[in-house]
Amino acid sequence: MRALAASNNPYGIIPPHLLNRVIQRGNEQQRRRALTTLNLDDGFRGHAARRQADTMHESHAPDDGDSPQRHIFDARHGMQLPGEEVRSEGESETGDREVNEAYEDLGATWRFFHEVFGRDSIDNAGMALLGTVHYGHEYQNAFWNGQQMVFGDGDGEIFLPFTRALDVVAHELAHGVTEIAVGLAYANQSGALNESVSDVFGVMTKQYAAQQTAEEADWLIGAELLAEGVQGRALRSMAEPGSAYDDPVLGRDPQPGHMDQYVETEEDNGGVHINSGIPNHAFYLIATALGGYSWERAGHVWYDTLLDERLTRGPLRV
Ligand SMILES: [Zn+2]
Structure with a gap:
């Protein structure tokens, strides 16, 4: 059976072609989960969810710029966003691993942008960082919807809960930074640049949190997301694109x-x-080639370019 579905969820970390592979090659259950994820991705930009998130933003005023303003919500396997608030800035850990990971990952991303580039949150004006965990049932994706982060739990067979990977969280928030800075059109070459900018800031956030040099780092994206038994190391490899996975269900890394x-x-x-x-x-x-920490020189070149007014969003979608 061949079921190709286009997704309206452009910023999901798991691209539609990967989910389509699972639909083509996976067992009955894997196919069902991938199809459900694709269908949810198609509908996620619903106006109701957007209005709710807008309301949340109004009620979470920006802070003084010295710390992140995090709010973690639990969708309890439903699809209403943002869900019930379970941990806000400064509150102690809860008993829920995904809630705590989302809180820590959002904090590490905020600190990276703040300490390295002097940027106060996504909009550089203290925007509150909202994250919803346990979204949907075995939902195989994580995404930034322009307002907040949303994390699925994965199915445990192919993907693990999406809060596991700090670089994925930073990747998603970086889409927000790119959107505000230049709005690189999300198709073809400008779209591939947009995606790459997110991977670049994602991987630097991971390296910064671990204080790893460019030589020490693994340069993998989403290494923590693949379940045991999947034949692969990660979703993508920046050191060796095309080598991240080669699996009977997922196929071969096409980069x-x-x-x-x-x-x-x-x-x-x-x-x-x-x-x-x-x-x-x-x-x-x-x-x-420059050596040392990636964010110290190469990272500044990328960040300055992103903010340079000579960079344009690229051609409109054709
Ligand atoms: Zn992306």
């Missing part, structure tokens, strides 16, 4: 690492999660 192998495709908004391997690898090459 090129050089412009000579640029993939022309209609899928995935023109291959935004595929061709992002090319600028990802460029960042890896520059950061390792």
Whole structure:
């Protein structure tokens, strides 16, 4: 059976082509979960959810710029956003692993942008960081919807809960930064750049939290997300694009690492999660050539470029 579905959830960390592979190759249950995730992704930009999130923003005023303002919600396996608030800034840990991971990951991302670039949250004006965990039932994705982070639990067979991976959380928040800074059009080459910028800031956030040099780092994205038994190391490899996984269900990592192998495709908004391997690898090459910590020099070049008014959003979707 071949079921190709387009997703309206462009910022999900798991791209539609990967879910489509699971639908084609997975067992009955895996196919059902992947299909449910794709269908949810299609509908997630519902106006009701957006209005609710807007209301949340109004009630969480920006702070003085010295600390993040985090609010973690539990969807309790439903799809109402943001769900019930279970931990807010300064409150102690709860007994729920995913709640605590979301809180810590949002904090580590805020600290990275603040301490390295002097940026106060996504909008550089203290925007509250909202995260909802336990979204849907075995939902196989995590996404930023323009207002907040949303995390699925995965199914435990292919994907683990999406709060496990700090780089994925930072990747999603970086989409918010890119959106505000330049709004790189999310298709074809500008879309692949948009995706890559998120991986670059995602991987730097992970390296910064671990205080790893470019040489010490693994340069993997989403290494903590693949369940045991999946034949792969991560969702993507910036050091060796195309080598992150090769699995009977997920297929083979389709990323090129050089412009000579640029993939022309209609899928995935023109291959935004595929061709992002090319600028990802460029960042890896520059950061390792410069040596030391990636964020100290290469990271500043990327950040300054993102904010440079000469950078344009690229052509509109064709
Ligand atoms: Zn993304």
